Amino acid sequence: xxxxxxxxxxxxxxxxxxxxxxxxxxxxxxxxxxxxxxxxxxxxxxxxxxxxxxxxxxxxxxxxxxxxxxxxxxxxxxxxxxxxxxxxxxxxxxxxxxxxxxxxxxxxxxxxxxxxxxxxxxxxxxxxxxxxxxxxxxxxxxxxxxxxxxxxxxxxxxxxxxxxxxxxxxxxxxxxxxxx
Numbered sequence: 001x002x003x004x005x006x007x008x009x010x011x012x013x014x015x016x017x018x019x020x021x022x023x024x025x026x027x028x029x030x031x032x033x034x035x036x037x038x039x040x041x042x043x044x045x046x047x048x049x050x051x052x053x054x055x056x057x058x059x060x061x062x063x064x065x066x067x068x069x070x071x072x073x074x075x076x077x078x079x080x081x082x083x084x085x086x087x088x089x090x091x092x093x094x095x096x097x098x099x100x101x102x103x104x105x106x107x108x109x110x111x112x113x114x115x116x117x118x119x120x121x122x123x124x125x126x127x128x129x130x131x132x133x134x135x136x137x138x139x140x141x142x143x144x145x146x147x148x149x150x151x152x153x154x155x156x157x158x159x160x161x162x163x164x165x166x167x168x169x170x171x172x173x174x175x176x177x178x179x180x
Contacts, residue, residue: 032140032177033075035067039173041149048165049091056089064104064175071179072139078106091159091166095120100131102147106139112177113137114145122160127151127169135177143179 044059065077080102086093102114116133131147151171158164 030071030179032071032143032179033067033069033175035064035078035173035175037172037174039064039067039175041151041169041171041173043169045089045167048167049089049093049159050165051090051092051159051162053088053090055085055087057083057085058089059083062102062104062173064173065107067175072106072108072110074108075106075110075139078104078112080104091156094127094129094156094169095122102131111138112140114147116145116147118147122156125152125154125157127153127156127171129171140177140179143177145175145177148174 040063042061044061046057046059047054049056060080060082062080063077064079067076067078069075082103097117097119099117100115104112104114106112113136114131114133115136116131118129118131120127120129122128127150129149129151131145133145135141135143135145149171151169153166153169155164155166156169159166
């Protein structure tokens with residue numbers, strides 16, 4: 001199996017196992033929304049990330065869909081775009097735990113604000129970022145969410161070792177919103 005095929009297979013297994021784990025943990029809660037791949041996140045680093053600290057602009061472009069929501073059947077997709085400047089950023093800045101707010105505009109014009117904390121980990125050449133928290137405003141307000149992104153990236157591994165730069169990352173997303 002080629003290296004790329006192996007990485008893609010590993011990413012798909014990670015996404016599938018995350019989906020089943022998150023769904024299985026719902027318990028008595030109701031699953032109000034599920035967005036699955038090809039839902040995605042694209043990150044662009046300007047200038048490209050290195051293992052030397054530098055001021056960097058990060059642009060995140062999230063695309064959700066297909067999405068299924070029994071509570072809001074007219075919601076089938078959504079978008080979220082954001083950017084920010086980070087002084088002293090390196091490739092290693094992608095790891096650890098951080099707070100995050102995601103503003104999503106759904107295809108029906110409604111919005112949701114997701115506020116939570118993410119934890120990043122890397123296994124081999126795959127970065128996995130799991131964010132959990134609460135929907136603080138808009139559609140699904142009061143619900144909790146799990147937002148999982150899997151980024152297969154040999155470039156990130158090389159960047160961490162000081163053997164290259166990282167201009168961008170692309171990952172597949174699973175988003176689940178639960179309400180009591």
